[in-house]
Amino acid sequence: MKLTRILPLALPLALGLALPTGAAFACSACGCNLDTDEQTAGNPNASGWSVDERVDYVNQNHQMQGGKDASPQDPSQNEVQNNTSTIFYTTTLDYQSQDAWGVNLAVPFEYRTHSTSNDGQDWAFSKSSWNALSDIKLLGRYDVSGERRFNILGGLKLPTGYTSEHFRTGTTDQVVDPGLQPGTGTYDLLLGLNQNGQFTDKLGWFAQEMWQRPLTEHNNFAEGQKLNASVGVRYAINETFTPQFQFNAQNRWRDHGENSDRANSGGQVIYASPGLFINVTDSTALYGFVQVPVYQRVGGLELVPDYSASVGVKFHF
Numbered sequence: 001m002k003l004t005r006i007l008p009l010a011l012p013l014a015l016g017l018a019l020p021t022g023a024a025f026a027c028s029a030c031g032c033n034l035d036t037d038e039q040t041a042g043n044p045n046a047s048g049w050s051v052d053e054r055v056d057y058v059n060q061n062h063q064m065q066g067g068k069d070a071s072p073q074d075p076s077q078n079e080v081q082n083n084t085s086t087i088f089y090t091t092t093l094d095y096q097s098q099d100a101w102g103v104n105l106a107v108p109f110e111y112r113t114h115s116t117s118n119d120g121q122d123w124a125f126s127k128s129s130w131n132a133l134s135d136i137k138l139l140g141r142y143d144v145s146g147e148r149r150f151n152i153l154g155g156l157k158l159p160t161g162y163t164s165e166h167f168r169t170g171t172t173d174q175v176v177d178p179g180l181q182p183g184t185g186t187y188d189l190l191l192g193l194n195q196n197g198q199f200t201d202k203l204g205w206f207a208q209e210m211w212q213r214p215l216t217e218h219n220n221f222a223e224g225q226k227l228n229a230s231v232g233v234r235y236a237i238n239e240t241f242t243p244q245f246q247f248n249a250q251n252r253w254r255d256h257g258e259n260s261d262r263a264n265s266g267g268q269v270i271y272a273s274p275g276l277f278i279n280v281t282d283s284t285a286l287y288g289f290v291q292v293p294v295y296q297r298v299g300g301l302e303l304v305p306d307y308s309a310s311v312g313v314k315f316h317f
Helices: 005-018
Strands: 048-065 079-096 100-116 124-133 137-143 148-158 186-196 205-214 228-234 240-253 266-280 284-298 300-316
Touching: 048 284, 079 148, 079 300, 240 284, 266 300
Parallel strands: none
Antiparallel strands: 048 079, 048 300, 079 100, 100 124, 100 137, 137 148, 148 186, 186 205, 205 228, 228 240, 240 266, 266 284, 284 300
């Protein structure tokens, strides 16, 4: 397989990483752009239904400002985020027709704890936690290669998540920041591409790029648009074990609206993500990944994770 076959995605990836930075790293910046699509497990031609059950763990406990470490209580800030820990539970239902089209429905739940300090309360400590439905994504795809090797993607993120969570301790009358709520309250447009191929019988490659842009505002808030990109290789040791290595990147613009924390939003991140698929049966696979940041730059004073972890199981019918 010639490297020129990767250019339709490699070039947009490079351009995407060069775009201006913007918006804060909510937990969606980590883990969620990891590619665990069916074709990355080495099965790009399978038709029918599949179900993916996945858990992502992200602990944002590392303060950064720009590209450097920052003090957890910068005196220039009125509010400082102390910690945001999130476990995402995502059920994904996928259908691939016998011909060129397919559809994908992702239903995420999240368990999140978040703490913050406010100098208006003498650095009073406030904490929130919830277990709630987040925003559902519906995505369609169409194969333009005739071989299920190159897909155009398009769909919507729906405003299904709750947007009015309050702090449970401390300033209990205060609503949690919009960027940390289970949902954003907005419809978002999703557009993307994915591509996969083989260097040899055992060694394959894959790439995906997805652009997400809010179409509306909710409560005078909208997340910044995002450009996610993944590129990686997989090696089929045998019918059971397929190790994989990815780079995952996100460029996110600043949030906007009167209720956004625009100054402390935005950035770019690149993760190195080693992982392993284990084919338990012909129709069932287990997988696990660790994401480690190799580059992070934020737009303000923001929390980032030192690593994130993902595990899941995929069933094909």
